[in-house]
Each structure stands twice: as structure tokens, then as C-alpha cells.
Amino acid sequence: MRGEAGLMEDLRELGIAHAVHEHEAVFTVEESRAIKTDIACLHTKNLFLKDAGGAFFLLTVPAEARVNLKGVPAQIGSKRLSFGKAEDMERLIGIKPGSVTPLAMINAEPDSIKLVLDAELSGDDAVGVHPLRNTATVTLAGTDILKLAERWSHKPMVTELPKLEA
Template sequence: MTQFEQVKQTLKNLDISYQMVDHPAVFTTDEADQYIVGIEGVRTKSMFMTNKKKTAFYLLIMDDAKRLNFHEFEELTGAKRVKMASPESLQEKLGLAPGMVSIFGLINNQERDVQVFFDRDIIEEDRMSFHPNVNTHTIFVATSDVFKFIHAMNFDYKVLALD
């Protein structure tokens, strides 16, 4: 089963509905956005990060129009020396390649050692958009179902008030 099929099957098993948009492969949120114009839901940016020693891993979900201030993230979480994780760490922890990062990578994190964070500005939105572990589709999921998925994968999440 492909990762994409695994995401669809997991959502089906959890009785989570979604809207799917097919498009050519995209590697940035700007590229993806051109294929989902006019569809209701916040466009998310999923950032996979680690500390300098690669002993802690973080998945941050935020509005794709916002820029992350790493120092602010460190202050709010207590994390030290945070940076973007390498493609190798991304593959090892979430089973994904760059350009495909989303909450659905949590399916592949058997160690359950990735800390999940959401920016406060998006959690009140009705729907969120993500790649379903492949960058040739974008799916829109109800925000309540996003949290349902995270809990079903045995993860907790924290909400951050990012500027």
C-alpha cells in the first residue's frame, strides 16, 4: 500500500471525510496554492524541525502565509537550538521526503517521539489543507477531524501563540 493509500484508508477507518484536489507535483506552499484557489479552508505550512543534537523533533502546523520566528518558537516551547530537520531525519521519523510534510506523516512515526504544535491562529478555522503524504494531491479536512486523527495516532498537541 502506498503512503497516499495508507492516508486514505486511515481516514476512512476513522470516519473522517475530506475534499481532495489532484494536481501536478508541487514542492512549496506557493506552488500548491495555485491549484486550490477558491476552496474553503486555511492553507497550512507543516514544518519539521529538530534541535541541534537531533534528540528532539517538532512538527509545527501554521498558516502558510506566516513566517516562523525560530527564536520565538524556542521561547514558547523551551526547545533549544531549533533548526529545520534534514531530509534524512524527515525520512527516518515521518517516512516523508521534503515537500510532502504534513500531519499525516505521524502515521509513520512508530516511536511516537515527534512533538506536535499548532499555531493558535489556525485552530479556529473550519478546515485545514495538507498533502496526504504525497505532493500530487491536497486534501481539506475539518479542523475537528485533524485533532481526531492526531489523537487516533496516539499523539498529543500543543497550541502556540506565534506572532
């Protein structure tokens, strides 16, 4: 697994504009609210999921979105979804719960997990994600998240994930 050092190397090699913001450890969207005011970006949350057929998915969505998990399988071509286990997360993407990030795809074998990025996060606006640890936030364009995933031999999916009403 290439880890954070490999991530930073790839950001430099690809010339991807980014900023790293160090902060206290945050484990939930609720805890991250305190740091959001200091970091100008689209904030995110990530869902590590497994479908009834055994396939794994990593969904990255806007932080405040309430994803309709019952509607997601039809949207992404999967079977019924449930949350993945911590040991599967560590085995597949090399990180622990609380540090989930689309950038963990650097550690994933091709075709071992499908990255799904909500369409709202896929443009040129700055998106905030963890750099494989929950004590920092990296801001970079959503298009650059996709570029990195492709560099690591993944085929990310961009789609408007179904959401519940607020």
C-alpha cells in the same frame, strides 16, 4: 509505515469528512498559490525542525505566516531550533521534503516527533494539507487533524506560534 492507504482507511473508520484535490506537484508555498484559488480552505505550510537537544518537531502553520523561529522554543518548550535533515524526515515520518504534512504522523513512532499545530488551524474550519504526497491536497477540519494524531498515539500541541510582522 501505514502510508496513504492507511490514512484513507483511518479517515473512513473515524467518519471524518474530507475531500481530496489532485493537482500538479507543489514543493513550496509560492508554487501552491496557483492551486489555492481552486481549493477553499485554510492553506498551510509545515516546518520540520530539530532542537539543540536532538528532539524533532513538526510545526503546521498558516501558509502565509512568517514564523519567528527564535521565539518558538520558549513557546513549545524546546531548545534552539534548526531545520531537520531530509534523511531524518524520511526515517521519522516516511516522507520526502515537499510533501511534509501533519498527516505524516501516521508513520511516526509515538514520542519520536512532536506535532505542533498553530491555534489558527485547530478549529472546525477546513484546513488543506498533503496526503503524504505533494500532488494532492486533503481538506479536513483542524479538529480532525488533532483527532487523527491522537489515534496514532501522538499528543499534539496547539499553540499560537510567534510570527514576524509582514
